[in-house]
Amino acid sequence: MQNSNTFQNSKDVFMDIVDSKDYVQLDRSMAIYQALKEAITKPLKMILVYGKPGTGKSMMLNKLYKELSSKQKIVFVQTPIIDENEFFKVLAYELFKFNSPSSLNFTQFMELTTHYNKEVIPVVILDEAQLYSEDIMEKVRLISDSRKIKFIFALHKTGKEELIAKEHFKTRIWESQELQNANVNELTIYIQKKLLRSNFFDVANMFNEKNVKVLHKVTDGNYRDTNKLLYTLFEICSWYEKNEPKKASFNAIPTKYIEMAAIQIGYIDA
Amino acid sequence: MLDIKDLEQRWGRYNAKRKRPLYIIITLSIIATGVAAFWTTISPTPLALIDRVTINVSTEKSVPAKVTIIPVETISNVYNQNVLKPNMSFALKVENIIVANQNKILLEKIALEKEASKKEHARIQAELLAQKEARAKTLAAKKRAASRRKKEKAQRLAAAKKKKTSPPKKSPTVPVKSSTIVLAEPKAQKTAEISPTLQIQQDKTSQDELNSVIKRYNKHKNPALSLFIARKYYGAANYQEAYNWTQETNALNPNIEDNIIINAKSLVKLGKKQKAITSLNRYTQKTGSLKAKKLLSQINEGSFQ
Secondary structure (H helix, E strand, C coil), X not given: CCCCCHHHHHHHHHCCCCCHHHCCCCHHHHHHHHHHXXXXXXXXXXEEEEECCCCCHHHHHHHHHHHHCCCCCEEEECCCCCCHHHHXXXXXXXXXXXXXXXXXXXXXXXXXXXXXXXCCCCEEXXXXXXXXXXXXXXXXXXHHHCCCCEEEEEEECCCCCCHHHCHHHHCCEEEEEEECCCCXXXXXXXXXXXXXXXXXXXXXXXXXXXXXXXXXXXXXCCHHHHHHHHHHHHHHHHHHHHHCCCCCCCCCCCHHHHHHHHHHCCCCCC | CCCHHHHHHHHHXXXXXXXXXXXXXXXXXXXXXXXXXXXXXXXXXXXXXXXXXXXXXXXXXXXXHHHHHHHHHHHHHHHHHHCCCCCCHHHHHHHHHHHXXXXXXXXXXXXXXXXXXXXXXXXXXXXXXXXXXXXXXXXXXXXXXXXXHHHHHHHHHHHHHHHHCCCCCCCCXXXXXXXXXXXXXXXXXXXXXXXXXHHHXXXXXXXXXXXXXXXXXXXXXXXXXXXXXXXXXXXXXXXXXXXXXXXXXXXXXXCXXXXXXXXXXXXXXXXXXXXXXXXXXXXXXXXXXXXXHHHHHHHHHCCCC
């Protein structure tokens, strides 16, 4: 018999929060992470990280930011700054600690960069880069051409927002890494690692191969969708545990519960 | 907050929807099995089985024989009478007509092919005859020319003799006679003794020539040279070498008609008639060469061996 709070607590493990502490190291993602780290040390103007939503781009960049922030100047812009003047103002402050009383335009920002010559080139990570206007991206390109700041873009791999498709970007991007959804094995490791890290050994043991295959079929190995599904699944398990403990057997996660969770969040049309 | 009861109902609907194809397949297979079982029960085989069983039963003493045998026979008879059997005679007729038509077409085709081959054969024979006649004519003309030359020579000699007869001492008939002998002797020598030496000389020269050509061929790899060598060997009755050289030529250019001919001829001479026929057949099909066809018919008839 499980502890009455087991599922209630284990569902919190799968809350959709971008925290580098929660980053699960998988072979494939670690290889990409290492490649990114190496790319930063090279004299490259632009680095691109792309993939479908929920493949772990933000999580990876957050981990990268946390790791490098103690060693060099690095700025992580998680939420896109749509206003151009505001964008340069934020960058000026974060990079050079220059607090402009009024707005800061591109020319002024470029002027600033010439005064700050540092041995290690500062890095700016722009998450959700597909949301930036073309004007801002053009200016970012010009800044990167000056080699005063290095940029890392993270963007969704969708047809309309193909920033990398633009010729002038294509030629400047030297390193690009694509993040993909997990396969069944990776998803198993991901779930196990997540649960074991929070000491939910009993819950981790409940997941068999069939369970993971059903999960993978429903979510297509997308980490965000998996988190969401598991969160709802544990909520359902928790309800049964509390209200109908005799009906439910918890030696393994019943496929029915997984499908119910998928119906609840709309991944299965019923 | 989750509404588990509603969620369970939705899952139930989803599960039923998901399993619907499976249910359909199971139902269909049950229906199919039922239909198959029905057909097997009404087919004549089980009746025959019943017939046999009841006969066995009827032999037992406890059951009256009349009661069991008669109804079963009547049932099977009635059954056999009532069962409609399809009359397939029309299908056989149609089949026979189709077969007869096909046979007719085939026979016509064969007759046409035979006629064509006969014509071809006659044409080739006529060509051969014409060639023979032409050769005979040329030989006769040569002979006539030679005899004319001989007569003229004899006349000239006779005239010379007459002139020489004026000095009585130096004009014995013996030298004249000897001269006639001398004239007659070289001819005999030509045929009997001189010709082998000439042949030997010719062979020597042709061998030297051949060696030089082989040397040239090794240097230039020209199919014309290899064909020439093959011809020479074939002429010298060295059929194995001739065949080898035709193969060499063929490797360089497989479309030389003369090479194919010599190759086939060499093969026949080497006793590989079938191989020669195959080779010629392939070539005639490919090119329609008359020369090759002619040789092929000669080989088939046995006139070329």
